[in-house]
Amino acid sequence: xxxxxxxxxxxxxxxxxxxxxxxxxxxxxxxxxxxxxxxxxxxxxxxxxxxxxxxxxxxxxxxxxxxxxxxxxxxxxxxxxxxxxxxxxxxxxxxxxxxxxxxxxxxxxxxxxxxxxxxxxxxxxxxxxxxxxxxxxxxxxxxx
Numbered sequence: 001x002x003x004x005x006x007x008x009x010x011x012x013x014x015x016x017x018x019x020x021x022x023x024x025x026x027x028x029x030x031x032x033x034x035x036x037x038x039x040x041x042x043x044x045x046x047x048x049x050x051x052x053x054x055x056x057x058x059x060x061x062x063x064x065x066x067x068x069x070x071x072x073x074x075x076x077x078x079x080x081x082x083x084x085x086x087x088x089x090x091x092x093x094x095x096x097x098x099x100x101x102x103x104x105x106x107x108x109x110x111x112x113x114x115x116x117x118x119x120x121x122x123x124x125x126x127x128x129x130x131x132x133x134x135x136x137x138x139x140x141x142x143x144x
Contacts, residue, residue: 003067007102031064034084036077044068046081048088053095061089063099078111100126 004010023030036044047065052058063085068078089097098120101108129137 002069003065006067006070007105032088034081036068036072036081038072038077043072044077044081046085048085050092050094051098056095058095059093060096060098061085061092061094063097066099073107079115082115 001010001013004013024033031047031049033048034046035042045065045067046063048061048063051060051062053060063082066078066081068081086097101112
């Protein structure tokens with residue numbers, strides 16, 4: 001919830017800790033997570049999963065979340081998490097690590113760009129289907 005608060009997206013949170021645990025540790029894990037701890041206290045995490053590029057015909061990695069608690073920002077925890085995700089991506093043959101940053105989030109943009117990150121391109125707009133749109137599109141067609 002700390003990330004949702006920071007990104008001003010608390011109303012968007014509909015999942016549960018139990019469902020996240022199933023996706024992390026269940027029979028068929030869907031995501032991975034690295035955590036940063038200080039004195040046995042969780043201070044940050046990076047949640048990521050594999051993707052694929054047909055253009056480069058190779059695996060890529062998607063960073064869904066990178067979060068560090070406010071009192072630990074600027075102390076290297078975020079960099080350490082991102083560095084470890086980068087090492088894992090390279091070890092798995094990934095050609096790219098991608099993520100999204102909210103356009104108002106200047107501190108995060110400075111952080112990422114300071115590490116050498118570049119925008120994917122100004123001519124790409126990200127789109128997606130929410131659950132309602134997925135359901136509607138997946139429904140059998142009623143056209144004759």
